[in-house]
Amino acid sequence: MADAVLFEFLHTEMVAELWTPDPDPGSGVSAGRRRPRREDGVMGFRVGQALGERLPRDTPAFREELDVLKFLCKDLWVAVFQKQMDGLRTNHQGTYVLQDNSFPLLVPMASGLQYLEEAPKFLAFTCGLLCGALHTLGFQSLVTASVAALPACKFQVVIQKP
Amino acid sequence: MSRPAYRRPEYQKINKDLFVLTYGALVAQLCKDYEKDEDVNKYLDKMGYGIGTRLIEDFLARSCVRRCHSYSEVTDIIAQVAFKMYLGITPSVTCNNASRNEFSLILDKNPLVDFVEELPAGRSSLCYCNLLCGVIRGALEMVHLSADVSFLQDRLKGDKVTEIGITFLKKLDEKKYRRKK
Numbered sequence: 001m002a003d004a005v006l007f008e009f010l011h012t013e014m015v016a017e018l019w020t021p022d023p024d025p026g027s028g029v030s031a032g033r034r035r036p037r038r039e040d041g042v043m044g045f046r047v048g049q050a051l052g053e054r055l056p057r058d059t060p061a062f063r064e065e066l067d068v069l070k071f072l073c074k075d076l077w078v079a080v081f082q083k084q085m086d087g088l089r090t091n092h093q094g095t096y097v098l099q100d101n102s103f104p105l106l107v108p109m110a111s112g113l114q115y116l117e118e119a120p121k122f123l124a125f126t127c128g129l130l131c132g133a134l135h136t137l138g139f140q141s142l143v144t145a146s147v148a149a150l151p152a153c154k155f156q157v158v159i160q161k162p
Numbered sequence: 163m164s165r166p167a168y169r170r171p172e173y174q175k176i177n178k179d180l181f182v183l184t185y186g187a188l189v190a191q192l193c194k195d196y197e198k199d200e201d202v203n204k205y206l207d208k209m210g211y212g213i214g215t216r217l218i219e220d221f222l223a224r225s226c227v228r229r230c231h232s233y234s235e236v237t238d239i240i241a242q243v244a245f246k247m248y249l250g251i252t253p254s255v256t257c258n259n260a261s262r263n264e265f266s267l268i269l270d271k272n273p274l275v276d277f278v279e280e281l282p283a284g285r286s287s288l289c290y291c292n293l294l295c296g297v298i299r300g301a302l303e304m305v306h307l308s309a310d311v312s313f314l315q316d317r318l319k320g321d322k323v324t325e326i327g328i329t330f331l332k333k334l335d336e337k338k339y340r341r342k343k
Contacts, residue, residue: 003247003248004177005217005220005248006181006248006249007177007180007181007184009213009216009217009220010181010184010185010188010213010293011184012216013209013212013213014184014188014209016212017205017208017209017212039191042191043184043187043188043190043191044187046183046187046190047180047183047184047187050179050183051176051179051180051183054175054176054179055176078173079173079176079177079180080176080177080180082177125184
């Protein structure tokens with residue numbers, strides 16, 4: 001079975017490649033073509049959708065929105081990152097803040113304030129992942145992430161009402 | 163439960179699925195970005211190269227490979243140790259020439275294509291797993307071995323087997339290859 005590090009290596013390479021200027025001389029753009037952030041998120045979304053279908057769901061039906069978010073914080077996070085989310089807060093009106101104090105995709109980078117500017121690139125894929133998983137579970141959402149100090153980060157999930 | 167949650171077998175499979183699914187999403191995205199198959203193949207190889215140059219350290223740290231004295235030994239280690247460690251498969255190795263610098267890895271199973279039944283329409287020249295070639299090439303270069311690595315046969319293209327060809331280009335320098343402590 002694939003070692004967990006393979007995903008980390010692939011993710012790092014995707015961030016590095018998808019965020020560098022494209023040196024293609026045929027593009028006609030002197031500054032190069034910088035890919036927009038949404039492509040990482042789009043890929044993450046597709047993967048999240050697929051993973052959402054594969055996760056073992058012990059409870060046959062989620063009673064509430066909060067149950068679904070708890071499921072993501074525990075089961076999805078454990079399956080993908082081998083740890084649970086460290087905190088979940090909500091305003092009980094559709095907005096949730098998921099806190100990870102030691103996000104595995106940021107841990108190898110640095111701790112503290114170094115690379116703070118770069119950090120969001122490493123979160124775009126995972127935002128898409130959460131969004132995709134929620135979609136499979138029946139929820140439209142908007143997911144954004146913020147970093148105050150590596151390797152801690154917060155994912156903000158806003159459930160969109162139909 | 164005394165067993166940590168992440169050891170549940172379903173979760174371990176998800177971990178493997180995560181890499182395979184992410185790779186699939188990447189290939190799909192590249193197919194959107196590049197019209198020509200050759201460009202996608204080149205990009206996958208380039209990304210694989212970048213991964214390989216870093217993966218080699220991870221590999222050397224985890225495995226206890228001894229110093230290699232021949233290209234044949236190096237290829238055996240790639241097939242029996244590295245592929246096994248990262249992808250859970252053990253390709254068989256054949257040597258293709260008398261000078262013993264051209265080898266093939268025959269992949270019976272390939273987890274990267276677990277969810278791929280056939281190549282997308284109009285993409286008959288796509289080397290779906292070309293990342294692997296770049297990874298091998300990049301990793302070898304970090305241990306001072308220069309090689310050409312490419313797919314010689316591909317089940318996704320209708321061939322009977324999937325075969326990766328490795329051609330070592332420079333003479334093996336014993337002094338330069340050393341096991342990382």
